[in-house]
Structures are given as structure tokens and as C-alpha cells.
Amino acid sequence: MNIKFTIEKNSNVLKFQQLVDAILDSISRNELKEGDMLPSVNQIMKDCQLSRDTVFKAYAELKKRDVVESVPNRGYFVTRKITKIFLFLDTFKAYKEVLYHSILNHLPKNISVDLHFHHYNIDLFDKIITESVGRYTKYIVMNFDHKKVKNIIDKIPKEQLLIIDWKINGEGKSCVYQNFGEAVYNCLDKNLSAISKYKRFTLFYPDFTYHPREIVEHFEHFGKNNNLNYRVITTFDEFDLKKGDLYFLVSDRTLAKFLDQCSEKGFEPGQEVGVISYNDTPMKKYVKEGITVISTDFNQMGQKAAEFIVQGKPVNVEVPTTLKLRSSL
Structure with missing residues (x-):
């Protein structure tokens, strides 16, 4: 040759x-x-x-x-034909590893996956997609909220593209996604009795997060509709644990700070203070006898993405979001 x-x-x-x-x-x-x-x-x-x-x-x-x-x-x-898939994630965290391996485990061996990360950098996002167009059979993209993203992903033929995790910029395209707003409200509402035992309910939405902001709106609606003492904080200066407080944390970095303060102040999660963490990881069910989480099913998301790759049919699927009640609540 x-x-x-x-x-x-x-x-x-x-x-x-x-x-x-x-x-x-x-x-x-x-x-x-x-x-x-x-x-x-x-x-x-x-x-x-x-x-x-x-x-x-x-x-x-x-x-x-x-x-x-x-x-x-x-x-x-x-020995056989290889199909190459472009997988574009934001960052590689524990729950993204679950998603990644779920995709691989549901694909036949003759399909190869190239994994890339954009880290919410729009220039890098543009560069990698531009250089990848035409080189792959399917494109699985986890995008983000930026005014340039739509024009960039429109470079990919619609029938080859699947938007995963966040449906933003997914109009008219195949999507397998989670609901960051109404589904979160419903999870909280189903567990109102456990939440109501705390004196104050705080959402820590840090200024460094890229988590969809719609969670803030639905958290505030939940607090108002149920006459709770609630608040939203955005900085670590405001993050000072008090007995009777319940925290809803969208970042694992803030969860680590929460556990640090519990250790320093002698608080036991689920007793003096409570915590709900966003996105489940394999370790959270073991930390402090279990961290309560609100999370989508990343295994199912990976399975649905694999089905799109193999079958090639348009898809529009919302993966359920649930609250897993553990000892921290």
C-alpha cells in the first residue's frame, strides 16, 4: 500500500x-x-x-x-470497516466518565470514538469543530450558552449531529438532554417534607459555574411557592454553615468546601446541616454515609447517544432527572 x-x-x-x-x-x-x-x-x-x-x-x-x-x-x-465518532465534552468530571463509558459500552467494536474537550473556551470550541468537519460519521456535542455556539455547530450536517446534556442551541437538531429547570423543581417538590425540617434553604450558585441559570429561577419559585426561608448565594464569602441550614450545591468544588466546614464545626450532614448535590458520581453514595443528589441518568444518556450513532435516526429524548435520597438530607 x-x-x-x-x-x-x-x-x-x-x-x-x-x-x-x-x-x-x-x-x-x-x-x-x-x-x-x-x-x-x-x-x-x-x-x-x-x-x-x-x-x-x-x-x-x-x-x-x-x-x-x-x-x-x-x-x-x-479485517473490518471502522466508523469514527466525534465526541465533544465540556470537561472530564466523574459523571462525564460515566457518560463516556456508557457510550462505549453500548457501541459495537467496529466503532471508534475520538474524545475532545472544549472547557467552555469558544475559540477552542470553534477550532476543534472546524477542523473535525468531514472527518467523522457522527458528531456528539455537549455545547454551552454562548452567542457564537449555534453558528459553529451549524457547520456540522444536521443528520450527523447529536446535542447531548443541554438542549440549548438544539432547535431542529437531534438531542438527548436533561431538564435543568422544571425537573429540578419537581424533585424538590416531591421531597418537600424532608426539606421543610431545615430553618433555611440555600442555593449556592457560584459565579464561576457554567451550570444553566434556569435552576436559579426554579429554585426561587419553589421557595416562594412553599413559603420557605430561602436564598441564593454566589460567593464563598457568603458560604458559612449554620445549624439548621440546608444547602443545594451545583458544583463539586462547593461540596468539598461544605464538607470541610462540617469537619471544622463538628456538623454531621443530615443532622445539624443538610446538603443536596447536583450530579451523581460513584463516590457520592459513600461519602459521609451518602450525599443526597439531584441527577440525570448519565448511563441512559450514553445509551441513547449510542443508539443515535448506530441507528442514525433523528432523536429528541429528555432523560429523567431524579432525587436520590441519602443520609445528607
Whole structure:
């Protein structure tokens, strides 16, 4: 095969992984087809200036994925077509890891997922999407609230795009999302008796968060409709735990501060003070005998995203949001 792969010497990605990704990309583009022979180990070593061990490691990884097979005294051959998927998340947190692995676990082995992060940086968001258009079969994008986002994601063909987690900028597009407003209100309303035992209910909506602001509006409606002593704070200067307080925290950074103050003041969550955290993670059911959470089902979100990838049909699904009652409330 007259095909060469590019390896970046100064990249943070390991060279063997670069070679794996380059071969997968060639297969997904049909530059390499089922039955085609890959370049020999010696040829890759020469073209890419790689060690023999690095090339063998890359080929071993491709064999492990059932993408290539080795034939004694002949070489390595492509065994099947690879579909490449573009997955664009905001940041990599514990609950995003649940989502990511759920997507992978519900996909067949011949589908490869390239994971990217934008960290709410609009220039990076634009750059990565612009450079990725035309290179993938499907695009799974977790976007955010910025005036430029819609025009950027409109670069992706609508039938190839799925918006996940937050439906913003998803008009007329396939979406698998959670409801940050009404669903949260309903979760609180169903647990009014547990909430009412506290003297004051505080939503800590920090000024550094990108969490959808509609949660503030629905929290305030809930407090007003039920005649609660409620408030919204935005800075750590206002965050001083008092006995009888219940906190609703949308950031794990603020949850850590809450637990620090509990330790300093000798408060036991669920007794002197209470806390509801947003987004469940595998650890929250174990911390302090269990942190109460309001969360969507990220496993289900990943499963629905995988169904869109495999079936290719338009989808518009709201994944349920529930309150998991644990000892902290």
C-alpha cells in the first residue's frame, strides 16, 4: 500500500497511539479497506522514524480491537470497516466518565470514538469543530450558552449531529438532554417534607459555574411557592454553615468546601446541616454515609447517544432527572 502516516514528535500523545489513530483514520476514510495489507513494520519504522517496539505495540493494539489480523510470513491485514465518532465534552468530571463509558459500552467494536474537550473556551470550541468537519460519521456535542455556539455547530450536517446534556442551541437538531429547570423543581417538590425540617434553604450558585441559570429561577419559585426561608448565594464569602441550614450545591468544588466546614464545626450532614448535590458520581453514595443528589441518568444518556450513532435516526429524548435520597438530607 502506498500510504504514509504522520507522527508528531512534539505531541503529548504517545507515538504508538498516534500510529493507532492514524491507521484507524485511514480505515474510516476508506483509504484502507477490508482485506488491504498494512505497510510493513520496517516500512513504518522508516517512514515515521519509529522504533520496532513502538510499531509492534501499535499493531498489537489494533489486533486487540479486532481491526487488523496478522498472517504469518505475509503481514498485517485490515479485517473490518471502522466508523469514527466525534465526541465533544465540556470537561472530564466523574459523571462525564460515566457518560463516556456508557457510550462505549453500548457501541459495537467496529466503532471508534475520538474524545475532545472544549472547557467552555469558544475559540477552542470553534477550532476543534472546524477542523473535525468531514472527518467523522457522527458528531456528539455537549455545547454551552454562548452567542457564537449555534453558528459553529451549524457547520456540522444536521443528520450527523447529536446535542447531548443541554438542549440549548438544539432547535431542529437531534438531542438527548436533561431538564435543568422544571425537573429540578419537581424533585424538590416531591421531597418537600424532608426539606421543610431545615430553618433555611440555600442555593449556592457560584459565579464561576457554567451550570444553566434556569435552576436559579426554579429554585426561587419553589421557595416562594412553599413559603420557605430561602436564598441564593454566589460567593464563598457568603458560604458559612449554620445549624439548621440546608444547602443545594451545583458544583463539586462547593461540596468539598461544605464538607470541610462540617469537619471544622463538628456538623454531621443530615443532622445539624443538610446538603443536596447536583450530579451523581460513584463516590457520592459513600461519602459521609451518602450525599443526597439531584441527577440525570448519565448511563441512559450514553445509551441513547449510542443508539443515535448506530441507528442514525433523528432523536429528541429528555432523560429523567431524579432525587436520590441519602443520609445528607
